[in-house]
Amino acid sequence: MTERTQTRQTQAGTGLGFGALFSKHVISARYVAGAWSGLEVRDFEDLRFSPAAMVMHYGQAIFEGLKAFRATDSDEVLIFRAADCARRFDRSAARMAMPPLPAGMFLDAVRTLVGVDVAEVPSVPGSSLYIRPVMFADEPSLAVRPSTEFSFLVLASPVDSFFASGRTMIDAYAQSSHIRAALGGTGDVKCSGNYAGAMAAKADAQRHDCDEVLWLDAREHHYVEEFGAMNCFVVRGSGERAELITPPLAGTILPGHTRATVITLAGRRGLTVLQEPIELGQVLDDGGPVSEVFACGTAAGVAPVHRILTDTGRERIIGDQPGPLTAQLAADYVAVTHGQLEPEPDWIIRIPG
Ligand SMILES: Cc1ncc(COP(=O)(O)O)c(C=O)c1O
Structure with a gap:
Protein backbone atom coordinates (compact mmCIF):
# COMPACT_ATOMS: atom_id res chain seq x y z
CA MET A 1 0.00 0.00 0.00
CA THR A 2 1.44 3.41 -0.86
CA GLU A 3 2.07 5.91 1.88
CA ARG A 4 -0.42 8.27 0.25
CA THR A 5 -3.28 5.94 1.12
CA GLN A 6 -5.12 7.34 4.04
CA THR A 7 -6.33 4.82 6.52
CA ARG A 8 -7.54 6.95 9.36
CA GLN A 9 -10.96 8.50 9.87
CA THR A 10 -10.38 11.91 8.45
CA GLN A 11 -10.99 15.12 10.29
CA ALA A 12 -11.94 17.50 7.54
CA GLY A 13 -11.27 21.18 7.79
CA THR A 14 -7.72 20.21 8.64
CA GLY A 15 -6.58 20.68 5.09
CA LEU A 16 -7.70 17.59 3.21
CA GLY A 17 -7.50 19.60 0.03
CA PHE A 18 -8.54 17.85 -3.15
CA GLY A 19 -7.39 14.45 -4.37
CA ALA A 20 -4.26 14.08 -2.28
CA LEU A 21 -5.42 11.30 0.07
CA PHE A 22 -7.15 8.09 -0.91
CA SER A 23 -9.50 5.67 0.78
CA LYS A 24 -8.39 2.09 1.46
CA HIS A 25 -9.96 0.28 -1.45
CA VAL A 26 -10.34 0.32 -5.20
CA ILE A 27 -12.96 -1.47 -7.29
CA SER A 28 -11.65 -2.93 -10.52
CA ALA A 29 -12.65 -4.88 -13.62
CA ARG A 30 -10.93 -5.75 -16.90
CA TYR A 31 -12.19 -5.97 -20.45
CA VAL A 32 -10.49 -8.68 -22.50
CA ALA A 33 -11.62 -10.68 -25.55
CA GLY A 34 -14.83 -8.69 -25.88
CA ALA A 35 -16.17 -9.12 -22.33
CA TRP A 36 -15.92 -7.48 -18.93
CA SER A 37 -14.79 -9.47 -15.89
CA GLY A 38 -16.75 -9.15 -12.65
CA LEU A 39 -15.96 -6.38 -10.18
CA GLU A 40 -13.22 -6.97 -7.62
CA VAL A 41 -12.60 -5.11 -4.37
CA ARG A 42 -8.86 -4.55 -3.98
CA ASP A 43 -6.54 -2.65 -1.68
CA PHE A 44 -5.51 0.77 -2.93
CA GLU A 45 -2.04 0.03 -4.22
CA ASP A 46 0.17 0.68 -7.21
CA LEU A 47 -0.77 -1.01 -10.48
CA ARG A 48 1.53 -2.76 -12.95
CA PHE A 49 1.37 -2.08 -16.68
CA SER A 50 3.28 -2.90 -19.80
CA PRO A 51 5.39 0.06 -20.99
CA ALA A 52 3.40 -0.39 -24.21
CA ALA A 53 -0.04 0.03 -22.52
CA MET A 54 -1.90 2.06 -25.14
CA VAL A 55 -3.24 4.70 -22.76
CA MET A 56 0.27 5.95 -22.13
CA HIS A 57 0.85 6.56 -25.82
CA TYR A 58 -2.50 7.56 -27.28
CA GLY A 59 -4.46 8.67 -24.22
CA GLN A 60 -7.57 6.53 -24.71
CA ALA A 61 -9.06 7.19 -21.27
CA ILE A 62 -12.26 8.54 -19.75
CA PHE A 63 -13.32 9.32 -16.20
CA GLU A 64 -16.14 10.56 -13.99
CA GLY A 65 -16.39 12.48 -10.74
CA LEU A 66 -19.11 12.27 -8.11
CA LYS A 67 -19.39 12.70 -4.38
CA ALA A 68 -20.71 10.95 -1.29
CA PHE A 69 -21.85 13.26 1.52
CA ARG A 70 -22.79 12.56 5.12
CA ALA A 71 -26.48 13.27 5.61
CA THR A 72 -27.10 16.06 8.07
CA ASP A 73 -30.08 14.49 9.82
CA SER A 74 -29.42 10.74 9.64
CA ASP A 75 -26.59 8.22 9.80
CA GLU A 76 -26.68 7.71 6.06
CA VAL A 77 -24.18 8.57 3.38
CA LEU A 78 -25.70 10.05 0.22
CA ILE A 79 -24.15 9.45 -3.19
CA PHE A 80 -25.20 12.29 -5.48
CA ARG A 81 -26.25 11.85 -9.12
CA ALA A 82 -24.49 8.51 -9.68
CA ALA A 83 -27.01 7.38 -12.31
CA ASP A 84 -26.28 10.51 -14.35
CA CYS A 85 -22.57 9.82 -14.08
CA ALA A 86 -23.13 6.26 -15.33
CA ARG A 87 -24.94 7.61 -18.39
CA ARG A 88 -22.26 10.23 -19.09
CA PHE A 89 -19.56 7.56 -18.68
CA ASP A 90 -21.26 5.47 -21.37
CA ARG A 91 -21.46 8.50 -23.67
CA SER A 92 -17.79 9.25 -23.11
CA ALA A 93 -16.90 5.60 -23.78
CA ALA A 94 -18.79 5.61 -27.09
CA ARG A 95 -17.08 8.84 -28.23
CA MET A 96 -13.66 7.40 -27.39
CA ALA A 97 -14.26 4.00 -29.06
CA MET A 98 -14.28 2.21 -25.72
CA PRO A 99 -16.66 -0.57 -24.65
CA PRO A 100 -19.73 0.32 -22.55
CA LEU A 101 -19.99 -1.21 -19.09
CA PRO A 102 -22.87 -3.69 -18.66
CA ALA A 103 -26.02 -2.08 -17.21
CA GLY A 104 -25.71 -1.52 -13.50
CA MET A 105 -21.98 -2.26 -13.25
CA PHE A 106 -20.95 1.38 -12.81
CA LEU A 107 -23.49 1.87 -10.01
CA ASP A 108 -22.55 -1.44 -8.35
CA ALA A 109 -18.91 -0.40 -8.33
CA VAL A 110 -19.65 3.02 -6.82
CA ARG A 111 -22.03 1.57 -4.22
CA THR A 112 -19.57 -1.15 -3.26
CA LEU A 113 -16.66 1.24 -2.83
CA VAL A 114 -18.63 3.69 -0.70
CA GLY A 115 -19.93 0.73 1.34
CA VAL A 116 -16.49 -0.74 2.10
CA ASP A 117 -14.87 2.67 2.74
CA VAL A 118 -17.84 4.33 4.42
CA ALA A 119 -15.80 5.14 7.53
CA GLU A 120 -13.68 7.42 5.37
CA VAL A 121 -16.51 9.71 4.32
CA PRO A 122 -15.56 12.85 6.26
CA SER A 123 -18.17 14.61 8.34
CA VAL A 124 -17.04 18.19 8.81
CA PRO A 125 -19.08 20.73 6.80
CA GLY A 126 -17.56 21.34 3.37
CA SER A 127 -16.02 17.88 3.15
CA SER A 128 -17.08 14.75 1.26
CA LEU A 129 -15.76 11.58 -0.33
CA TYR A 130 -14.93 12.32 -3.97
CA ILE A 131 -15.38 9.21 -6.13
CA ARG A 132 -13.37 8.79 -9.31
CA PRO A 133 -14.37 6.09 -11.82
CA VAL A 134 -11.89 5.78 -14.68
CA MET A 135 -11.51 3.54 -17.75
CA PHE A 136 -8.34 3.30 -19.81
CA ALA A 137 -6.74 1.30 -22.64
CA ASP A 138 -4.16 -1.16 -21.37
CA GLU A 139 -3.53 -3.45 -24.31
CA PRO A 140 0.23 -3.58 -24.88
CA SER A 141 0.56 -2.26 -28.44
CA LEU A 142 1.91 0.70 -30.34
CA ALA A 143 -0.61 0.25 -33.17
CA VAL A 144 -2.64 3.39 -33.76
CA ARG A 145 -6.19 2.02 -33.40
CA PRO A 146 -8.67 1.53 -30.55
CA SER A 147 -7.35 -0.79 -27.86
CA THR A 148 -9.00 -4.19 -27.40
CA GLU A 149 -8.25 -4.32 -23.64
CA PHE A 150 -9.32 -1.91 -20.93
CA SER A 151 -9.26 -1.49 -17.16
CA PHE A 152 -12.12 0.03 -15.18
CA LEU A 153 -11.29 1.33 -11.70
CA VAL A 154 -13.15 3.28 -9.06
CA LEU A 155 -11.13 5.00 -6.34
CA ALA A 156 -12.08 7.58 -3.76
CA SER A 157 -10.54 10.55 -2.00
CA PRO A 158 -11.74 12.36 1.13
CA VAL A 159 -11.76 16.05 0.13
CA ASP A 160 -12.66 19.53 1.22
CA SER A 161 -11.65 22.62 -0.80
CA PHE A 162 -11.20 22.02 -4.53
CA PHE A 163 -9.07 25.11 -4.97
CA ALA A 164 -5.43 24.97 -3.99
CA SER A 165 -5.70 28.58 -2.80
CA GLY A 166 -8.45 27.52 -0.36
CA ARG A 167 -10.42 30.59 -1.54
CA THR A 168 -14.18 30.45 -1.33
CA MET A 169 -14.58 33.03 -4.10
C1 LIG B 1 -14.87 20.78 -18.14
C2 LIG B 1 -15.88 20.56 -17.08
N1 LIG B 1 -17.02 21.29 -17.12
C3 LIG B 1 -17.98 21.15 -16.20
C4 LIG B 1 -17.83 20.24 -15.16
C5 LIG B 1 -18.93 20.10 -14.14
O1 LIG B 1 -19.54 18.85 -14.28
P1 LIG B 1 -20.27 18.18 -13.04
O2 LIG B 1 -21.19 19.19 -12.50
O3 LIG B 1 -20.96 17.00 -13.62
O4 LIG B 1 -19.20 17.81 -12.07
C6 LIG B 1 -16.68 19.47 -15.08
C7 LIG B 1 -16.54 18.51 -14.00
O5 LIG B 1 -15.62 17.82 -13.85
C8 LIG B 1 -15.68 19.63 -16.06
O6 LIG B 1 -14.55 18.93 -16.01
Whole structure:
Protein backbone atom coordinates (compact mmCIF):
# COMPACT_ATOMS: atom_id res chain seq x y z
CA MET A 1 0.00 0.00 0.00
CA THR A 2 1.44 3.41 -0.86
CA GLU A 3 2.07 5.91 1.88
CA ARG A 4 -0.42 8.27 0.25
CA THR A 5 -3.28 5.94 1.12
CA GLN A 6 -5.12 7.34 4.04
CA THR A 7 -6.33 4.82 6.52
CA ARG A 8 -7.54 6.95 9.36
CA GLN A 9 -10.96 8.50 9.87
CA THR A 10 -10.38 11.91 8.45
CA GLN A 11 -10.99 15.12 10.29
CA ALA A 12 -11.94 17.50 7.54
CA GLY A 13 -11.27 21.18 7.79
CA THR A 14 -7.72 20.21 8.64
CA GLY A 15 -6.58 20.68 5.09
CA LEU A 16 -7.70 17.59 3.21
CA GLY A 17 -7.50 19.60 0.03
CA PHE A 18 -8.54 17.85 -3.15
CA GLY A 19 -7.39 14.45 -4.37
CA ALA A 20 -4.26 14.08 -2.28
CA LEU A 21 -5.42 11.30 0.07
CA PHE A 22 -7.15 8.09 -0.91
CA SER A 23 -9.50 5.67 0.78
CA LYS A 24 -8.39 2.09 1.46
CA HIS A 25 -9.96 0.28 -1.45
CA VAL A 26 -10.34 0.32 -5.20
CA ILE A 27 -12.96 -1.47 -7.29
CA SER A 28 -11.65 -2.93 -10.52
CA ALA A 29 -12.65 -4.88 -13.62
CA ARG A 30 -10.93 -5.75 -16.90
CA TYR A 31 -12.19 -5.97 -20.45
CA VAL A 32 -10.49 -8.68 -22.50
CA ALA A 33 -11.62 -10.68 -25.55
CA GLY A 34 -14.83 -8.69 -25.88
CA ALA A 35 -16.17 -9.12 -22.33
CA TRP A 36 -15.92 -7.48 -18.93
CA SER A 37 -14.79 -9.47 -15.89
CA GLY A 38 -16.75 -9.15 -12.65
CA LEU A 39 -15.96 -6.38 -10.18
CA GLU A 40 -13.22 -6.97 -7.62
CA VAL A 41 -12.60 -5.11 -4.37
CA ARG A 42 -8.86 -4.55 -3.98
CA ASP A 43 -6.54 -2.65 -1.68
CA PHE A 44 -5.51 0.77 -2.93
CA GLU A 45 -2.04 0.03 -4.22
CA ASP A 46 0.17 0.68 -7.21
CA LEU A 47 -0.77 -1.01 -10.48
CA ARG A 48 1.53 -2.76 -12.95
CA PHE A 49 1.37 -2.08 -16.68
CA SER A 50 3.28 -2.90 -19.80
CA PRO A 51 5.39 0.06 -20.99
CA ALA A 52 3.40 -0.39 -24.21
CA ALA A 53 -0.04 0.03 -22.52
CA MET A 54 -1.90 2.06 -25.14
CA VAL A 55 -3.24 4.70 -22.76
CA MET A 56 0.27 5.95 -22.13
CA HIS A 57 0.85 6.56 -25.82
CA TYR A 58 -2.50 7.56 -27.28
CA GLY A 59 -4.46 8.67 -24.22
CA GLN A 60 -7.57 6.53 -24.71
CA ALA A 61 -9.06 7.19 -21.27
CA ILE A 62 -12.26 8.54 -19.75
CA PHE A 63 -13.32 9.32 -16.20
CA GLU A 64 -16.14 10.56 -13.99
CA GLY A 65 -16.39 12.48 -10.74
CA LEU A 66 -19.11 12.27 -8.11
CA LYS A 67 -19.39 12.70 -4.38
CA ALA A 68 -20.71 10.95 -1.29
CA PHE A 69 -21.85 13.26 1.52
CA ARG A 70 -22.79 12.56 5.12
CA ALA A 71 -26.48 13.27 5.61
CA THR A 72 -27.10 16.06 8.07
CA ASP A 73 -30.08 14.49 9.82
CA SER A 74 -29.42 10.74 9.64
CA ASP A 75 -26.59 8.22 9.80
CA GLU A 76 -26.68 7.71 6.06
CA VAL A 77 -24.18 8.57 3.38
CA LEU A 78 -25.70 10.05 0.22
CA ILE A 79 -24.15 9.45 -3.19
CA PHE A 80 -25.20 12.29 -5.48
CA ARG A 81 -26.25 11.85 -9.12
CA ALA A 82 -24.49 8.51 -9.68
CA ALA A 83 -27.01 7.38 -12.31
CA ASP A 84 -26.28 10.51 -14.35
CA CYS A 85 -22.57 9.82 -14.08
CA ALA A 86 -23.13 6.26 -15.33
CA ARG A 87 -24.94 7.61 -18.39
CA ARG A 88 -22.26 10.23 -19.09
CA PHE A 89 -19.56 7.56 -18.68
CA ASP A 90 -21.26 5.47 -21.37
CA ARG A 91 -21.46 8.50 -23.67
CA SER A 92 -17.79 9.25 -23.11
CA ALA A 93 -16.90 5.60 -23.78
CA ALA A 94 -18.79 5.61 -27.09
CA ARG A 95 -17.08 8.84 -28.23
CA MET A 96 -13.66 7.40 -27.39
CA ALA A 97 -14.26 4.00 -29.06
CA MET A 98 -14.28 2.21 -25.72
CA PRO A 99 -16.66 -0.57 -24.65
CA PRO A 100 -19.73 0.32 -22.55
CA LEU A 101 -19.99 -1.21 -19.09
CA PRO A 102 -22.87 -3.69 -18.66
CA ALA A 103 -26.02 -2.08 -17.21
CA GLY A 104 -25.71 -1.52 -13.50
CA MET A 105 -21.98 -2.26 -13.25
CA PHE A 106 -20.95 1.38 -12.81
CA LEU A 107 -23.49 1.87 -10.01
CA ASP A 108 -22.55 -1.44 -8.35
CA ALA A 109 -18.91 -0.40 -8.33
CA VAL A 110 -19.65 3.02 -6.82
CA ARG A 111 -22.03 1.57 -4.22
CA THR A 112 -19.57 -1.15 -3.26
CA LEU A 113 -16.66 1.24 -2.83
CA VAL A 114 -18.63 3.69 -0.70
CA GLY A 115 -19.93 0.73 1.34
CA VAL A 116 -16.49 -0.74 2.10
CA ASP A 117 -14.87 2.67 2.74
CA VAL A 118 -17.84 4.33 4.42
CA ALA A 119 -15.80 5.14 7.53
CA GLU A 120 -13.68 7.42 5.37
CA VAL A 121 -16.51 9.71 4.32
CA PRO A 122 -15.56 12.85 6.26
CA SER A 123 -18.17 14.61 8.34
CA VAL A 124 -17.04 18.19 8.81
CA PRO A 125 -19.08 20.73 6.80
CA GLY A 126 -17.56 21.34 3.37
CA SER A 127 -16.02 17.88 3.15
CA SER A 128 -17.08 14.75 1.26
CA LEU A 129 -15.76 11.58 -0.33
CA TYR A 130 -14.93 12.32 -3.97
CA ILE A 131 -15.38 9.21 -6.13
CA ARG A 132 -13.37 8.79 -9.31
CA PRO A 133 -14.37 6.09 -11.82
CA VAL A 134 -11.89 5.78 -14.68
CA MET A 135 -11.51 3.54 -17.75
CA PHE A 136 -8.34 3.30 -19.81
CA ALA A 137 -6.74 1.30 -22.64
CA ASP A 138 -4.16 -1.16 -21.37
CA GLU A 139 -3.53 -3.45 -24.31
CA PRO A 140 0.23 -3.58 -24.88
CA SER A 141 0.56 -2.26 -28.44
CA LEU A 142 1.91 0.70 -30.34
CA ALA A 143 -0.61 0.25 -33.17
CA VAL A 144 -2.64 3.39 -33.76
CA ARG A 145 -6.19 2.02 -33.40
CA PRO A 146 -8.67 1.53 -30.55
CA SER A 147 -7.35 -0.79 -27.86
CA THR A 148 -9.00 -4.19 -27.40
CA GLU A 149 -8.25 -4.32 -23.64
CA PHE A 150 -9.32 -1.91 -20.93
CA SER A 151 -9.26 -1.49 -17.16
CA PHE A 152 -12.12 0.03 -15.18
CA LEU A 153 -11.29 1.33 -11.70
CA VAL A 154 -13.15 3.28 -9.06
CA LEU A 155 -11.13 5.00 -6.34
CA ALA A 156 -12.08 7.58 -3.76
CA SER A 157 -10.54 10.55 -2.00
CA PRO A 158 -11.74 12.36 1.13
CA VAL A 159 -11.76 16.05 0.13
CA ASP A 160 -12.66 19.53 1.22
CA SER A 161 -11.65 22.62 -0.80
CA PHE A 162 -11.20 22.02 -4.53
CA PHE A 163 -9.07 25.11 -4.97
CA ALA A 164 -5.43 24.97 -3.99
CA SER A 165 -5.70 28.58 -2.80
CA GLY A 166 -8.45 27.52 -0.36
CA ARG A 167 -10.42 30.59 -1.54
CA THR A 168 -14.18 30.45 -1.33
CA MET A 169 -14.58 33.03 -4.10
CA ILE A 170 -12.54 32.41 -7.19
CA ASP A 171 -10.61 34.41 -9.73
CA ALA A 172 -10.81 33.26 -13.36
CA TYR A 173 -8.49 33.86 -16.29
CA ALA A 174 -10.22 34.15 -19.69
CA GLN A 175 -8.16 32.56 -22.45
CA SER A 176 -8.13 33.53 -26.09
CA SER A 177 -4.77 32.08 -27.08
CA HIS A 178 -5.72 28.49 -26.26
CA ILE A 179 -9.06 26.81 -26.92
CA ARG A 180 -10.60 23.88 -25.09
CA ALA A 181 -13.02 22.42 -27.60
CA ALA A 182 -14.50 22.87 -31.05
CA LEU A 183 -17.65 21.36 -32.55
CA GLY A 184 -17.11 17.72 -33.46
CA GLY A 185 -14.29 17.37 -30.93
CA THR A 186 -14.48 15.82 -27.47
CA GLY A 187 -15.46 18.84 -25.38
CA ASP A 188 -18.84 17.45 -24.39
CA VAL A 189 -17.48 14.18 -22.96
CA LYS A 190 -15.19 13.49 -20.05
CA CYS A 191 -12.05 12.16 -21.70
CA SER A 192 -8.64 12.61 -20.11
CA GLY A 193 -7.19 14.30 -23.18
CA ASN A 194 -9.46 17.33 -22.69
CA TYR A 195 -7.66 17.99 -19.42
CA ALA A 196 -4.17 17.26 -20.76
CA GLY A 197 -4.74 19.86 -23.47
CA ALA A 198 -5.87 22.37 -20.84
CA MET A 199 -2.87 22.16 -18.51
CA ALA A 200 -0.87 24.92 -20.21
CA ALA A 201 -3.84 27.28 -19.89
CA LYS A 202 -4.29 26.30 -16.24
CA ALA A 203 -0.62 27.01 -15.58
CA ASP A 204 -1.07 30.38 -17.27
CA ALA A 205 -4.09 31.13 -15.07
CA GLN A 206 -2.10 30.21 -11.97
CA ARG A 207 0.78 32.46 -13.06
CA HIS A 208 -1.78 35.28 -13.08
CA ASP A 209 -2.93 34.37 -9.56
CA CYS A 210 -6.20 32.95 -10.86
CA ASP A 211 -7.84 29.73 -9.68
CA GLU A 212 -9.39 28.65 -12.96
CA VAL A 213 -9.37 29.12 -16.69
CA LEU A 214 -12.48 30.66 -18.22
CA TRP A 215 -12.76 29.07 -21.67
CA LEU A 216 -14.16 30.99 -24.62
CA ASP A 217 -15.67 29.72 -27.87
CA ALA A 218 -13.10 28.35 -30.30
CA ARG A 219 -14.08 30.40 -33.37
CA GLU A 220 -14.34 33.98 -32.18
CA HIS A 221 -13.19 33.98 -28.53
CA HIS A 222 -16.26 36.10 -27.97
CA TYR A 223 -18.59 33.89 -25.92
CA VAL A 224 -18.06 32.38 -22.50
CA GLU A 225 -18.13 28.57 -22.57
CA GLU A 226 -17.16 27.10 -19.19
CA PHE A 227 -14.45 27.02 -16.55
CA GLY A 228 -11.65 24.44 -16.45
CA ALA A 229 -13.65 21.92 -14.45
CA MET A 230 -16.96 23.73 -13.90
CA ASN A 231 -19.87 25.16 -15.83
CA CYS A 232 -20.63 28.87 -15.83
CA PHE A 233 -23.69 30.87 -14.79
CA VAL A 234 -24.26 34.60 -14.76
CA VAL A 235 -27.06 36.60 -13.18
CA ARG A 236 -28.46 39.35 -15.37
CA GLY A 237 -30.29 42.12 -13.59
CA SER A 238 -31.23 42.04 -9.95
CA GLY A 239 -34.15 41.73 -7.57
CA GLU A 240 -37.46 40.60 -9.08
CA ARG A 241 -36.14 40.94 -12.61
CA ALA A 242 -33.00 38.83 -12.14
CA GLU A 243 -32.43 36.06 -14.67
CA LEU A 244 -29.97 33.21 -14.52
CA ILE A 245 -28.11 32.45 -17.74
CA THR A 246 -25.84 29.57 -18.65
CA PRO A 247 -24.35 28.70 -22.05
CA PRO A 248 -26.35 26.08 -23.99
CA LEU A 249 -25.18 22.48 -24.37
CA ALA A 250 -24.25 22.92 -28.01
CA GLY A 251 -21.52 20.27 -28.24
CA THR A 252 -18.41 21.96 -26.88
CA ILE A 253 -19.05 22.14 -23.14
CA LEU A 254 -19.48 19.36 -20.63
CA PRO A 255 -23.12 18.74 -19.63
CA GLY A 256 -22.44 19.12 -15.92
CA HIS A 257 -24.64 17.46 -13.33
CA THR A 258 -24.20 20.41 -11.01
CA ARG A 259 -25.33 22.70 -13.85
CA ALA A 260 -28.44 20.54 -14.26
CA THR A 261 -28.98 20.52 -10.49
CA VAL A 262 -28.69 24.31 -10.28
CA ILE A 263 -31.19 24.72 -13.13
CA THR A 264 -33.68 22.52 -11.24
CA LEU A 265 -33.08 24.26 -7.89
CA ALA A 266 -33.41 27.70 -9.50
CA GLY A 267 -36.65 26.56 -11.16
CA ARG A 268 -38.01 25.50 -7.77
CA ARG A 269 -37.41 29.05 -6.56
CA GLY A 270 -39.33 30.42 -9.51
CA LEU A 271 -36.23 31.94 -11.12
CA THR A 272 -36.03 32.35 -14.87
CA VAL A 273 -33.17 30.25 -16.27
CA LEU A 274 -32.04 30.85 -19.84
CA GLN A 275 -29.63 28.63 -21.75
CA GLU A 276 -28.16 31.02 -24.27
CA PRO A 277 -24.76 32.29 -25.42
CA ILE A 278 -23.10 34.75 -23.03
CA GLU A 279 -20.83 37.45 -24.47
CA LEU A 280 -17.57 37.91 -22.61
CA GLY A 281 -17.87 41.66 -23.21
CA GLN A 282 -21.13 41.76 -21.24
CA VAL A 283 -19.58 39.87 -18.35
CA LEU A 284 -16.65 42.29 -18.25
CA ASP A 285 -18.81 45.39 -18.45
CA ASP A 286 -18.70 47.04 -15.04
CA GLY A 287 -21.82 49.13 -15.58
CA GLY A 288 -23.61 46.37 -17.51
CA PRO A 289 -26.45 44.03 -16.61
CA VAL A 290 -24.34 41.10 -15.36
CA SER A 291 -24.44 41.37 -11.58
CA GLU A 292 -23.20 37.94 -10.45
CA VAL A 293 -21.06 35.16 -11.92
CA PHE A 294 -20.59 31.69 -10.49
CA ALA A 295 -18.94 28.43 -11.42
CA CYS A 296 -20.39 25.05 -10.57
CA GLY A 297 -19.20 21.47 -10.61
CA THR A 298 -19.12 18.37 -8.47
CA ALA A 299 -15.63 19.05 -7.17
CA ALA A 300 -16.24 22.66 -6.11
CA GLY A 301 -20.02 22.86 -5.67
CA VAL A 302 -21.30 26.35 -6.40
CA ALA A 303 -18.27 28.68 -6.43
CA PRO A 304 -18.90 32.45 -6.62
CA VAL A 305 -16.56 34.34 -8.94
CA HIS A 306 -14.75 37.31 -7.42
CA ARG A 307 -12.71 38.54 -10.41
CA ILE A 308 -12.25 37.88 -14.10
CA LEU A 309 -9.01 38.73 -15.82
CA THR A 310 -8.39 38.23 -19.55
CA ASP A 311 -5.22 37.41 -21.43
CA THR A 312 -5.80 40.63 -23.36
CA GLY A 313 -5.40 42.64 -20.16
CA ARG A 314 -9.04 43.40 -19.23
CA GLU A 315 -10.28 42.89 -15.70
CA ARG A 316 -13.52 43.07 -13.78
CA ILE A 317 -14.12 42.61 -10.09
CA ILE A 318 -17.52 40.93 -10.00
CA GLY A 319 -17.87 41.36 -6.24
CA ASP A 320 -16.10 40.82 -2.93
CA GLN A 321 -19.06 38.86 -1.55
CA PRO A 322 -21.20 36.23 -3.25
CA GLY A 323 -24.25 37.85 -4.86
CA PRO A 324 -27.68 37.04 -3.36
CA LEU A 325 -28.74 34.48 -5.98
CA THR A 326 -25.37 32.78 -5.97
CA ALA A 327 -25.50 32.50 -2.18
CA GLN A 328 -29.05 31.15 -2.27
CA LEU A 329 -28.28 28.53 -4.92
CA ALA A 330 -25.04 27.53 -3.17
CA ALA A 331 -27.00 26.96 0.04
CA ASP A 332 -29.69 24.99 -1.82
CA TYR A 333 -27.01 22.84 -3.42
CA VAL A 334 -25.44 22.05 -0.05
CA ALA A 335 -28.88 21.31 1.38
CA VAL A 336 -29.92 18.92 -1.38
CA THR A 337 -26.61 17.03 -1.35
CA HIS A 338 -26.83 16.59 2.43
CA GLY A 339 -30.44 15.41 2.45
CA GLN A 340 -32.00 18.60 3.80
CA LEU A 341 -33.87 19.47 0.63
CA GLU A 342 -36.03 17.03 -1.33
CA PRO A 343 -34.01 15.49 -4.20
CA GLU A 344 -35.49 14.65 -7.60
CA PRO A 345 -36.05 10.92 -8.22
CA ASP A 346 -32.76 9.23 -9.20
CA TRP A 347 -30.50 11.91 -7.65
CA ILE A 348 -29.45 10.08 -4.48
CA ILE A 349 -28.29 6.59 -3.53
CA ARG A 350 -28.38 5.99 0.23
CA ILE A 351 -25.72 3.91 1.98
CA PRO A 352 -25.90 3.07 5.70
CA GLY A 353 -23.25 5.25 7.36
C1 LIG B 1 -14.87 20.78 -18.14
C2 LIG B 1 -15.88 20.56 -17.08
N1 LIG B 1 -17.02 21.29 -17.12
C3 LIG B 1 -17.98 21.15 -16.20
C4 LIG B 1 -17.83 20.24 -15.16
C5 LIG B 1 -18.93 20.10 -14.14
O1 LIG B 1 -19.54 18.85 -14.28
P1 LIG B 1 -20.27 18.18 -13.04
O2 LIG B 1 -21.19 19.19 -12.50
O3 LIG B 1 -20.96 17.00 -13.62
O4 LIG B 1 -19.20 17.81 -12.07
C6 LIG B 1 -16.68 19.47 -15.08
C7 LIG B 1 -16.54 18.51 -14.00
O5 LIG B 1 -15.62 17.82 -13.85
C8 LIG B 1 -15.68 19.63 -16.06
O6 LIG B 1 -14.55 18.93 -16.01
